[in-house]
Amino acid sequence: xxxxxxxxxxxxxxxxxxxxxxxxxxxxxxxxxxxxxxxxxxxxxxxxxxxxxxxxxxxxxxxxxxxxxxxxxxxxxxxxxxxxxxxxxxxxxxxxxxxxxxxxxxxxxxxxxxxxxxxxxxxxxxxxxxxxxxxxxxxxxxxxxxxxxxxxxxxxxxxxxxxxxxxxxxxxxxxxxxxxxxxxxxxxxxxxxxxxxxxxxxxxxxxxxxxxxxxxxxxxxxxxxxxxxxxxxxxxxxxxxxxxxxxxxxxxxxxxxxxxxxxxxxxxxxxxxxxxxxxxxxxxxx
Amino acid sequence: xxxxxxxxxxxxxxxxxxxxxxxxxxxxxxxxxxxxxxxxxxxxxxxxxxxxxxxxxxxxxxxxxxxxxxxxxxxxxxxxxxxxxxxxxxxxxxxxxxxxxxxxxxxxxxxxxxxxxxxxxxxxxxxxxxxxxxxxxxxxxxxxxxxxxxxxxxxxxxxxxxxxxxxxxxxxxxxxxxxxxxxxxxxxxxxxxxxxxxxxxxxxxxxxxxxxxxxxxxxxxxxxxxxxxxxxxxxxxxxxxxxxxxxxxxxxxxxxxxxxxxxxxxxxxxxxxxxxxxxxxxx
Numbered sequence: 001x002x003x004x005x006x007x008x009x010x011x012x013x014x015x016x017x018x019x020x021x022x023x024x025x026x027x028x029x030x031x032x033x034x035x036x037x038x039x040x041x042x043x044x045x046x047x048x049x050x051x052x053x054x055x056x057x058x059x060x061x062x063x064x065x066x067x068x069x070x071x072x073x074x075x076x077x078x079x080x081x082x083x084x085x086x087x088x089x090x091x092x093x094x095x096x097x098x099x100x101x102x103x104x105x106x107x108x109x110x111x112x113x114x115x116x117x118x119x120x121x122x123x124x125x126x127x128x129x130x131x132x133x134x135x136x137x138x139x140x141x142x143x144x145x146x147x148x149x150x151x152x153x154x155x156x157x158x159x160x161x162x163x164x165x166x167x168x169x170x171x172x173x174x175x176x177x178x179x180x181x182x183x184x185x186x187x188x189x190x191x192x193x194x195x196x197x198x199x200x201x202x203x204x205x206x207x208x209x210x211x212x213x214x215x216x217x218x219x220x221x222x223x224x225x226x227x228x229x230x231x232x233x234x235x236x237x238x239x240x241x242x243x244x245x246x247x248x249x250x251x252x253x254x255x256x257x258x259x260x261x262x263x264x265x266x267x268x269x270x271x272x273x274x275x276x277x278x279x280x281x282x283x284x285x286x
Numbered sequence: 287x288x289x290x291x292x293x294x295x296x297x298x299x300x301x302x303x304x305x306x307x308x309x310x311x312x313x314x315x316x317x318x319x320x321x322x323x324x325x326x327x328x329x330x331x332x333x334x335x336x337x338x339x340x341x342x343x344x345x346x347x348x349x350x351x352x353x354x355x356x357x358x359x360x361x362x363x364x365x366x367x368x369x370x371x372x373x374x375x376x377x378x379x380x381x382x383x384x385x386x387x388x389x390x391x392x393x394x395x396x397x398x399x400x401x402x403x404x405x406x407x408x409x410x411x412x413x414x415x416x417x418x419x420x421x422x423x424x425x426x427x428x429x430x431x432x433x434x435x436x437x438x439x440x441x442x443x444x445x446x447x448x449x450x451x452x453x454x455x456x457x458x459x460x461x462x463x464x465x466x467x468x469x470x471x472x473x474x475x476x477x478x479x480x481x482x483x484x485x486x487x488x489x490x491x492x493x494x495x496x497x498x499x500x501x502x503x504x505x506x507x508x509x510x511x512x513x514x515x516x517x518x519x520x521x522x523x524x525x526x527x528x529x530x531x532x533x534x535x536x537x538x539x540x541x542x543x544x545x546x547x548x549x550x551x552x553x554x555x556x557x558x559x560x561x562x563x564x565x566x567x568x569x
Binding site: 042043044146147148173174175176177178179203206243244245247248249251252255256259261263269272273276277279280 | 329330331377431432455458459461462463464488491527528529531532533535536539540543545554555557558561562564565566
């Protein structure tokens with residue numbers, strides 16, 4: 001039994017009204033502990049509706065979500081507990097900072113969990129460290145931080161609840177390359193340290209190529225493609241048809257293959273570099 | 287060359303107790319040629335957003351001068367004329383839309399200028415057509431996609447009939463489709479209407495349509511040239527903390543490894559052409 005199992009989830013907004021719109025249709029997938037999964041799809045494809053189901057912000061109209069084999073809605077009164085186990089970092093989470101100090105802001109979640117003051121403090125410091133926030137920043141107002149620091153403080157606030165599943169909605173949107181790489185690195189480090197399952201909603205096929213082990217592709221509310229990163233990126237034409245961009249380097253290699261050159265399919269610059277060198281050595285493609 | 291904007295020896299400081307960190311630009315000079323498409327690249331904190339706000343007088347220089355068509359932005363008598371000539375578009379489309387109907391939003395600027403209703407109608411329609419959003423004129427902005435919202439924000443600027451549009455990371459919050467919609471719109475405004483475009487971004491692939499690329503780092507221009515020239519200066523780009531396009535990065539690394547490949551490669555097609563000889567000669 002998978003750790004997280006989503007079965008035949010369907011959701012329609014404005015049911016029985018003229019504005020009825022089916023946001024997700026018959027979505028099924030599963031995730032194991034410690035996996036990093038990329039959830040890709042263009043705007044309006046149903047990604048946000050799906051992730052809001054996973055921590056019980058939206059109740060399924062049909063289908064179910066099993067966490068460790070138990071339906072998260074089995075006992076409605078316990079749904080709050082699910083939200084501690086499945087953390088959701090919204091898009092632009094820095095807009096949700098509100099406390100007087102960074103420390104208090106990060107402590108907000110653990111405090112709501114009713115933990116002891118010592119435990120809260122330990123978690124706040126650990127979370128700040130996970131996202132690379134210097135300790136002296138904890139005493140400052142979150143509104144005095146730089147944009148990238150604010151984002152990381154907001155992420156630390158969710159990490160401090162030590163969820164078993166951590167979902168990020170566009171965690172790198174609006175950041176520059178340095179800020180983006182730092183966030184992605186923090187996420188991978190957090191997974192390595194805690195063994196949490198990570199789900200990242202993203203538009204960036206390049207980013208997902210760097211960190212994701214599995215990819216889910218949503219299109220018009222359905223799960224159009226899913227599988228290992230390699231197997232999904234190999235279907236470049238299908239991805240382009242859904243308004244998504246395959247990485248530039250993948251396009252180059254697809255074109256080279258059309259010239260009859262027997263190269264493997266790559267989606268990172270590292271992979272492309274290795275593939276070209278080993279091809280020139282006459283060896284079999286990696 | 288006829289310049290629409292001249293930045294001469296500008297120093298800019300933010301008001302802050304911490305003086306060391308607040309001087310963003312020092313003795314900075316730059317000219318923007320009329321009708322050009324200029325892209326300014328830089329990471330966060332490189333001073334590019336400060337520069338953008340100096341270009342139409344939202345910020346006034348601490349020292350030095352910025353002139354738009356010869357008018358000093360520090361001279362309050364020219365304030366309205368300057369803001370009409372140089373329009374601004376910012377990163378977050380949600381923060382820039384004010385009305386509940388698209389065409390009313392676009393009409394906001396002209397209305398504030400006290401224009402005749404008939405003239406406003408004309409300008410709004412023309413602006414919406416220019417960004418390919420005319421069919422959405424009766425829609426509610428909050429129901430549009432990010433790319434569509436950003437094009438409405440651009441239409442709001444175009445309705446003021448500016449000669450130049452400065453855009454500060456207009457695509458940072460958009461998905462790939464929205465990003466290319468906005469970029470295509472800018473190219474069209476530049477090529478067909480001759481509007482000067484100053485596009486500030488950290489996406490290097492958005493430099494493709496530019497005729498000039500500036501790279502900013504720590505408040506200084508550290509590279510300035512045609513996209514192809516700038517992209518052949520890999521070390522400068524890396525120093526500026528920018529992401530190389532994957533194609534450029536791959537060829538750079540192959541060159542470092544001793545292979546013979548051309549410099550300044552940008553597009554997928556060019557990269558394929560550059561790699562083909564490497565892969566066919568060994569056969």
